[in-house]
Amino acid sequence: MDSLPGLPDLHRHLDGSLRPATVKALASAHGLEIPEPLGFFAGMGLRAALACFDFTLALLQQPEEVRRVAAEICEDAQAEGVTSLEIRFAPQLHRGAPAPEIVDAAIDGVAGRAGLILCGLYGEPPTVLEGHVAVAASRPQVVGIDLAGGPGSGDDWSLADYQTAYQQAREMGLGRTVHAGEGRPAAEIRQAVELLHAQRIGHGVSLLDDPELVAQVCERGITIEACLSSNLQTGAISSLAAHPIAAWLERGVSVCINTDNTLFSRVDAVSEHRLALQLPGMDDVRLAQAIACGHAALFRR
């Protein structure tokens, strides 16, 4: 495929997708030194990858900073040819204002160019995510909720404890995605599907370990949000060739290709779609299939 059609990007984190120039400007304004290297590298592991967000979040505490980055992400995605865009973030991590004000700042920055997904975090009290659902109720620009990060051994709350928030979202017609099976067993994906009624799964790399679940994912029309470079860097896959995207498409699973974090992974929507095309089992037809899946899986309210 010489030129790519309008692309989807449904899994792009606000706090991992700043422009390098904006990182510089905000770090300077805050008198902070930029850690070197700032970003993911192959084999670093999920924990170290998640720690990268500590620095960018320090730059994004105020509503104005959130507004700016949300706007820039929309401009960048548009320049990449993205025509279906969703941006996600966890408003509770931006403490310069109450969560509804942070969400409104993002809405303002996006200005109708993307849907917003509000993230709860693994291990966090479920009331936080339930609060996001309440914030979304009066804001149609918020199109979905997500559970992000990853489970920790000392967590007081498990995936099942977020059922109330997901049920409320479901009743409201709010989209539901979950980071699941990101280098963790397929049982986590199953829980996300069966307990949280997820319509999309972030990463889901272990899906094929459970053939019955694969059938269920196909039957329910659940879309897997694949993030190739990110998966390699966090160690969720051992090599790019080991990514199951081609096998998923072959089995009829709905799969889309996403950036996850353009800053940290040094990617954009074009580079990730081109990368997918290089994987064993991928060809123009399968790439077109993934692109169509992404557009179709956009959350609509």
Ligand SMILES: [Zn+2]
């Ligand atoms: Zn993610």
